[in-house]
Amino acid sequence: MPEFPPRREDTPTFPLPHIEHTPPSRISDHPEFHSLRRAQRRFGIRATILSVGGFLLYVLLSFFAPLVMNQPLFGRLTIGLVLGLGQFVVMGVTSWCYVRHMRTRVDPLAHGLRTRLQEDENRRTRQTAAQHEAGQLFQQGSRGFRTW
Amino acid sequence: MVTVAAIDDSSLQLTFVLFLTVVVVTLFTALLTAPQRDEISEFYLGNRAMSPLRNGLAMCGDYLSAATLLGSTGLVALTGYDGLMYLGGTTVAWMMVLLLIAEPLHRTGKFTLGDTIALRLPRQQRPVRLALSVCILAIATLYLVAQLVGSVALLTQFTGAPSATTRTVCVVVIGAFVILYASLGGMPGATVVQIIKAVMLVVGVLFTAGWVLHRYDWNPNALLTAAAERSGNGVQFLEPGLRYGGTVSNKLDFISLELAIVLGLAALPHVLMRLLAPRSSGTLRSSVLWAIGLVGAVCFGAGILGLGATALVGQDTIVGTDRTGNASVLLLAHELGGSLLTALLTCLAYLTLLAVAVGLTLAAASSLAHDLYGEVIRKGKASETEELTVARLSGAVIGVLGILLALVAWGANTATLAFLAFAMAASAILPTIVYTLFWRRFSAKGALLSLYGGLACSVLLVVFSPVVSATAASIYPDADFAWFPLQNPGIVSIPAGFFLGWLGTVRDRSRPEESSAHEEFEVRMLVGADD
Numbered sequence: 001m002p003e004f005p006p007r008r009e010d011t012p013t014f015p016l017p018h019i020e021h022t023p024p025s026r027i028s029d030h031p032e033f034h035s036l037r038r039a040q041r042r043f044g045i046r047a048t049i050l051s052v053g054g055f056l057l058y059v060l061l062s063f064f065a066p067l068v069m070n071q072p073l074f075g076r077l078t079i080g081l082v083l084g085l086g087q088f089v090v091m092g093v094t095s096w097c098y099v100r101h102m103r104t105r106v107d108p109l110a111h112g113l114r115t116r117l118q119e120d121e122n123r124r125t126r127q128t129a130a131q132h133e134a135g136q137l138f139q140q141g142s143r144g145f146r147t148w
Numbered sequence: 149m150v151t152v153a154a155i156d157d158s159s160l161q162l163t164f165v166l167f168l169t170v171v172v173v174t175l176f177t178a179l180l181t182a183p184q185r186d187e188i189s190e191f192y193l194g195n196r197a198m199s200p201l202r203n204g205l206a207m208c209g210d211y212l213s214a215a216t217l218l219g220s221t222g223l224v225a226l227t228g229y230d231g232l233m234y235l236g237g238t239t240v241a242w243m244m245v246l247l248l249i250a251e252p253l254h255r256t257g258k259f260t261l262g263d264t265i266a267l268r269l270p271r272q273q274r275p276v277r278l279a280l281s282v283c284i285l286a287i288a289t290l291y292l293v294a295q296l297v298g299s300v301a302l303l304t305q306f307t308g309a310p311s312a313t314t315r316t317v318c319v320v321v322i323g324a325f326v327i328l329y330a331s332l333g334g335m336p337g338a339t340v341v342q343i344i345k346a347v348m349l350v351v352g353v354l355f356t357a358g359w360v361l362h363r364y365d366w367n368p369n370a371l372l373t374a375a376a377e378r379s380g381n382g383v384q385f386l387e388p389g390l391r392y393g394g395t396v397s398n399k400l401d402f403i404s405l406e407l408a409i410v411l412g413l414a415a416l417p418h419v420l421m422r423l424l425a426p427r428s429s430g431t432l433r434s435s436v437l438w439a440i441g442l443v444g445a446v447c448f449g450a451g452i453l454g455l456g457a458t459a460l461v462g463q464d465t466i467v468g469t470d471r472t473g474n475a476s477v478l479l480l481a482h483e484l485g486g487s488l489l490t491a492l493l494t495c496l497a498y499l500t501l502l503a504v505a506v507g508l509t510l511a512a513a514s515s516l517a518h519d520l521y522g523e524v525i526r527k528g529k530a531s532e533t534e535e536l537t538v539a540r541l542s543g544a545v546i547g548v549l550g551i552l553l554a555l556v557a558w559g560a561n562t563a564t565l566a567f568l569a570f571a572m573a574a575s576a577i578l579p580t581i582v583y584t585l586f587w588r589r590f591s592a593k594g595a596l597l598s599l600y601g602g603l604a605c606s607v608l609l610v611v612f613s614p615v616v617s618a619t620a621a622s623i624y625p626d627a628d629f630a631w632f633p634l635q636n637p638g639i640v641s642i643p644a645g646f647f648l649g650w651l652g653t654v655r656d657r658s659r660p661e662e663s664s665a666h667e668e669f670e671v672r673m674l675v676g677a678d679d
Contacts, residue, residue, distance in 0.1 A: 027675070028667045036674050041586070044247045051243040052410055059233055059406050062388035063399045070387045076372035078386060080229065087236050088444055091243055095437055098247055102433065113675045 027117055036109040043101050051094045055087055160306040162491035167498050171325060174344055178329055178337030186533045192259040192514050194335030196427040202343055203426050204438020209342030210422050212349060212446055214298045214501040219563035222473025224454025225466055228385035230392055231454055235447040237406045241413035242440045249414045250423050252585045254432050255676040256669060257424045262519035265595065268584050268669045271661055272592035277519040279599040283576040284417045286603060287569050288512035289550060294565035295505040296323060296554035301562055302497055305475050319554050325502060327547035330509040331540040338506045345503040350442055352496045357449035359484050360456030374459035397633045405567055408638035412570030415577035417515065418507035429676060456480055472561060513543035560623065567636055568610055575641035576602035579649040588666055590653050597652030602645030609637035
């Protein structure tokens, strides 16, 4: 039994998708899993460096290169103020790229692996106990939430 | 501190009526939507089937406090360019949440941050959960005190320096509302307040910003020119360095503050709790995008409000009313729309601090009940009803604690307290989150060292900083033990937190966690178990 606190005996009236137990499986050896990890992590780190690092660079520049930042562009707008507005644009573009990257590169991989994981799990549970699976299916259906 | 009343009496009465109406309506809704069954999941996470827009509004509501609405706007009004950089940092902070933290944390999380870490470090989860509760309690209480102190500061704008009785009544009434919302309403109740507040905030700020721009025929250049003229600093107003220029320690202070703002958000307990609320990670992604858009819009609008306050009211009046600039939004509102707009914005400010305080109390209460009581004291054997009772009680206890501390520290500066909370969160909690998610070797000893060490480091640096002693604005102006020159400890304590986490892990000689634990964690983090 893995040590992550098991679901308590009195909880199952309410399904908690997050703590559905993932059986220790060899899915982590799968090449697709590695490319998924790489795709997600590499983009996340690069984009963070671009947006957050870019902002901190802007702050540094404002203090240590004021002559550059104070050059007027049009009217009262200086390079510094325009770069400041540019931060909002960078953020918008980064978010858009992130969503596109996740949708095209990461989500399909994750979905494929999830299906595989579920198949493995189903096979295993079918072998051990058929009624257990039925119980889980029942839980999936019984969600009681008032919407407002 | 202000000595004269900034704004006339009639708008205070109007504010009172408006605020009471909003509070009564939201309290009613909150109680209607409160958890009916004794289920901890509903109390901690609320309605998990909400649309991304509603979630995004709730996140925005959790994040933007009165410090942003009044404090940052005031800074823009007083210092121009430097103040605008604050607002930029406030928005940029969300990028890290979106890009690195949100989805991995959501896939591996359950109710609290402690659950994520327990999944990763199952064998030694109890000491880590204990450390995490201590950190969350410290951060949430400090931030809660900042909000309650803010309510006194806001009242000061109307009545001049309040008498001890007025102060006490104000803090106790707001604190009592906070306890009611958090303990009875739980997360569903808090969500109602957050959404109503966020809608009002976005509409109110953008509307007023539009009004300001309309005064200048939608010509930003005219606004900038007028602001520079009436700022008393001329063109310098639109150049960096007005507040944090000059000495190197001043510049370092600002960089330290920006670091705390940008990195602290991803570790604020109530924001983290909000990230776990949506059911699927797809919804979470859209929710965070909404939140970024809304926060960006509000910060943009707040920048215009600050510039508009200087341009229309003039810096002399703003400084004459309140040295910290907190009054600038209200003075601007008075100039633009008379008593009615002033009352609306004041009501908005009260609602803002009330809502943030509710989120914080709830986050601290759930950490105490779930991590400390459920897993450390009862070792996972507590029943749901029991845990829920503890959560409600700890909500009340934290609220009372906040009220008492706020009554003692009522003269402190809201924005300073809030940014200290940010710095503490970034130094104590962020290293553990980042290492847990992205570092295979990370061990429990590293987690403990970075949690306690980061917290201690940031607190000690604050105690020995000009915030506490040596300057006229500090808590003990007469004493002088401030050997740390910066107001904000972030630039030292955040790297220290990361370093301690690394050190603890590298020096950890005990039996490492089974590699299967990390493998399982990584599968869950990347593949997920739902949607």
